[in-house]
Amino acid sequence: MTSGAEGKVTPPEQAQHLFGDALPLVGRYADLLAGAGVERGLIGPREVPRLWERHLMNCAVVEELIPEGATVVDIGSGAGLPGVILGILRPDLSVTLLEPLLRRTVFLRECIEHLELPNVEVRRGRAEDMRSEIRADVVTARAVAPLARLGSWALPLLRKGGSLLALKGEQAESELEEARGDLSAQRPCVADVIRVGRGKVEPATTVVRVTVTSESGHSGASKARRSSGGSKKKRGRKR
Numbered sequence: 001m002t003s004g005a006e007g008k009v010t011p012p013e014q015a016q017h018l019f020g021d022a023l024p025l026v027g028r029y030a031d032l033l034a035g036a037g038v039e040r041g042l043i044g045p046r047e048v049p050r051l052w053e054r055h056l057m058n059c060a061v062v063e064e065l066i067p068e069g070a071t072v073v074d075i076g077s078g079a080g081l082p083g084v085i086l087g088i089l090r091p092d093l094s095v096t097l098l099e100p101l102l103r104r105t106v107f108l109r110e111c112i113e114h115l116e117l118p119n120v121e122v123r124r125g126r127a128e129d130m131r132s133e134i135r136a137d138v139v140t141a142r143a144v145a146p147l148a149r150l151g152s153w154a155l156p157l158l159r160k161g162g163s164l165l166a167l168k169g170e171q172a173e174s175e176l177e178e179a180r181g182d183l184s185a186q187r188p189c190v191a192d193v194i195r196v197g198r199g200k201v202e203p204a205t206t207v208v209r210v211t212v213t214s215e216s217g218h219s220g221a222s223k224a225r226r227s228s229g230g231s232k233k234k235r236g237r238k239r
């Protein structure tokens with residue numbers, strides 16, 4: 001990526017407290033987003049003035065929820081949010097940016113190279129096609145899909161005890177209540193809504209956390225359905 005492809009965006013004062021020593025590197029990423037990211041249509045030009053507060057800082061506080069040394073898969077990483085920020089802030093994490101669109105993976109690879117992030121890799125693909133290939137401690141996703149669909153993509157990628165951290169808007173509680181049945185049918189799990197970064201970002205970041213409680217990819221209910229023959233048609237044949 002040429003330096004000419006970098007824009008310039010000044011970090012707000014709170015960014016110093018939040019990012020500490022990582023601020024210069026986050027600043028370089030911000031410049032890439034504001035430059036090549038906008039030129040290539042990966043983020044809208046109207047996002048540039050609010051890049052720090054609404055995007056970078058909002059994503060950064062999610063690191064509080066990620067255990068030391070975790071493997072993290074960022075589904076639908078787009079221009080790298082929240083995955084790149086997590087990779088910068090937490091060198092102890094192994095982060096995979098999972099993104100199906102070529103144009104976006106090209107940008108992501110250039111960012112990783114430019115920012116020299118050895119703990120971050122880019123994979124091109126759809127989350128639902130990665131079931132046999134990925135087992136992670138944490139899956140993150142921001143602005144990717146409604147919760148029930150996101151759960152059907154993310155939960156199969158998690159180890160037992162692993163969590164989906166979905167960055168959501170103010171309607172997170174009602175979205176979770178609507179999706180609860182689908183999430184449990186996908187895989188036994190517990191879920192809650194957490195607000196992270198109070199006092200650091202305004203508003204705090206809303207995260208739906210879904211933690212899988214079983215090794216199996218299927219809930220007890222699905223297992224029961226399968227062992228009792230599943231559909232009526234099958235039961236008929238058995239008799």
Ligand SMILES: C[S@@+](CC[C@H](N)C(=O)[O-])C[C@H]1O[C@@H](n2cnc3c(N)ncnc32)[C@H](O)[C@@H]1O
Binds near residue numbers: 081082141
């Ligand atoms: C609205 S963008 C959000 C990008 C980024 N997470 C952010 O917050 O700026 C949604 C991204 O999800 C990706 N996506 C869509 N379907 C997907 C799938 N099945 N698996 C993985 N990523 C997907 C899209 O290509 C797109 O980059």
